[in-house]
Amino acid sequence: MASTAEQIKKLREETGAGILDAKKTLDEMGGDYDKALSILRAKGIAKADKKAAERTARDGAIETYVHNGKVGVMVELNCETDFVARTPQFKEAAHAVALQIAAMNPKYVSVENIPADELEAQTRTFTDATLAEGKPANIVEKIVAGKLDKYFAEHVLLRQAYIKDDKLTIEDVVKAASAQTGEKIVVRRFTRYALGE
Secondary structure, rough: OOOOOHHHHHHHHOOOOOOOHHHHHHHHHHOHHHHHHHHHHHHHHHHHHHHHHHOOOOOEEEEEEEOOOEEEEEEEEEOOOOOOOOOOOHHHHHHHHHHHHHHHOOOOOHHHHHHHHHHHHHHHHHHHHHOOOOHHHHHHHHHHHHHHEEEEEEEEHHEEOOEEEEEEEOOOOOOHHHHOOOOOEEEEEEEEEEEEO
């Protein structure tokens, strides 16, 4: 099945892939746009991950968002160049992250930002609760790991399900923007204010 120019253009815009990659992937998927999009995103994210390990992000922007005068968010999103910081893809990612913080009130950017003593205390609490439920010792570790994953999904920004598409995490949103722009993009820090808190 031949791919249409419109589908190729749309694939390029959404993934940052080249014309030939977009056409080839679309052809390989028999014209199935969604499958081609998924494959190109995965390839782009893999490339972005490799680039991210080699580069530093020191430029970027501070995004602000105020919801009905009751909740305010300020988030620093970094990239490698001021050129990328002005692209629509970067701005959309920054806005998506700010909306997420306003709606979901995360405590940390990443798991690595959780203080060791707090993580240890949380692990101990989950372990004690699981043992108190009378669960067999051989599965306690797996249960605690599952509870920690749920804790991270609630309190860690990058692990939270994206409010506009719960099939994606915020980390996926940031990686997709990184793949589209071809630069490393990092959520550096954020502050959230709520009236009366």
